[in-house]
Amino acid sequence: MDEDGIVKYPAPVLRRKASPVSRITPDIEALIQRMMASLKWWNGLGIAAPQVGVPLRLFIMAPPDQPMRVILNPRIIERSQEQVADLEGCLSIPALYGKVARARAIVLKGLNRHGKPIQLTLEGVAARIAQHEIDHLDGILFIDRADPATLFWSDPTPKEEEMV
Structure with a gap:
């Protein structure tokens, strides 16, 4: 894990299937807070627990x-x-982007941060984010699904330069 708190490819945790969250504990709450802070700091759209080194089935x-x-x-x-098909990137692979084809809409079941069952119907960008993050929980990265002809490196932002 880098000093920014984000695990970078090719770290093994990014390729492992994550385990279910069995109950909401103070450690899980602390993990959620840490992930929320990272997501805000990076101005990201989503983050999965394996991206902060924790192999649990949790994403934001x-x-x-x-x-x-x-x-x-x-x-x-x-x-x-x-x-x-649309461009995707990933905090764990800074400055690399590529087009990934994903379902336009999904219905997702899970638990909220309080452990209560939820069912969400997501479309467009929200559906794309959820599919990308669930892939992380299954050890799949966007580069595995991207059309190889569309992969490209962008000039890193100042924050991305800190990550590399």
């Missing part, structure tokens, strides 16, 4: 113009047949 998403949402033990129960 922050779609534009929507509140941050904590989701534990997520599973996609329905996907639209319509796929949309």
